[in-house]
Amino acid sequence: MENPSSSNIEKLQQDCYNEWMCLQAKRMTDLKRALTNGEKNEGELRELIRTVIEDFEDYAGKRSEHSRRFSSNYFAPTWNTCLENALLWMGGCRPSSFIRLVYAMCGSQTELRLANFLHNDNIIGLSMALDETHGRIDVGGESMSDLTAEQLFKINELHMKTVQEENKLTKQSATLQEDTADMPIAVAAFYKERIGEADVEVERALDKYEEEMARILAEADKLRLTTLTKIVEILTAVQAADFLLAGKKLHLSMHEWGRLRERRRLEACGGEPGGDSGE
Template sequence: MTTSTSNHGSSFHHWIFLQQADLEELMNVLTTVSEADIELLHRVSQKTIQHLSDYQQTRSVHHGGDALSIYKPSSFENSLFWIGGLKPSIYIRLVYSIAGIDSKKLEFELSKLLIIGDRIGSKREMECSDMQVKLIEALHVETVKSEDKISSRMANLQECVAIEPLVIGYSDGVEQALEAHRVAFNEVVMDADELRVKVLKELVDHILTPLQGVHLLVASTRLHLSIHEWGKR
């Protein structure tokens, strides 16, 4: 095992530990704090988002530019992830699901995946205003467009990696070509990470109420931990 891969594995498991701790804290806030405690709701939300951002920064440093090493730790998790993590639009679909918003864009019922514990809170807490719904749907459209661009870049890289060595032949040029692809692939992964944080922060900081933001973070953390548990089994 390489040092970069080992470091990423360690940071990944540390992040799983942080998510479990964050989920416990988020759930405790939902059961003990009122909607009026905006400062506390905001603080616990920002702490959870910062942990996601810190993990992505850590792995970008520890894998030394080798984005391939982020695909950890199980093939099951990788099959459900999008370029190393949850697809950014999943956060929006979770909002649709837990808020009961009808949307033709919602392809499946994500609430069925949230198998860790029971829901906390009332339907009223997650009701969105007409303005919120418009902002969420606009963000959804923008996010899907960004995802499509990144997915297209990834597909093009994969095609080039498969074809170019055959064209160049067995020579030093193969190593140089693959090194260039490694750098480009790393940039795609970092852009995917940036989009994940951007969408989550837009929802929590600018569209949802502080209490709704905590509900979203509970749902997204549960989802990721559920996928991780399934992967281990």
């Protein structure tokens, strides 16, 4: 399709996102089923984990393709809730948040095991609380609380490297934002008689800005994919599946929580809830 309009591109981007969210829900079900099997097959788990990683790689590729002309749509997507957009970093989540999720799961599962040891009579209720948080059905066997010293060292090392890469991209984005107040955009805005007028030179400058934003988005997605891949390589098959399941539940939950808050806000203002923005 030649010279696609902004509305057509945005529809492609939103359709891509909707497909991704549906796939997230499906993979969440697949991971939960694999983890609740009586005997967990490591080979099957690893194959499922590989599929989940490939899903994200494919999604990132589509985002890169759809962002070449209108990349700014990804930095404040209309298909997201306001809550989700407020938490965005370079069109998505911070890669370091994956690692912080590992730490959070490790801490919560360790606390649960301690509670099991100290208050064995209450373990059923505690187990149900963990199920709700992480999608696990049992507390026996391998979990994030079983992370070895070597695993923790590698995860901490990955955390530091990831934050460094995030900071580099953040600086690039800041420089790009500062450039919008530079020639020719600022001068054109000052001298134009009518607000919103843009000549060829301004359009070229804005196109270049969109191209740079698309490049940064692709770099950010690459860092997200790299971080995710390295985490599952450090973890055992069960731990990796547990981590991916928790990540998908968190993503889907944030979307639903954001929609719920917007619905409540509209109702409080006397308005009617709007259409579905993301599914």
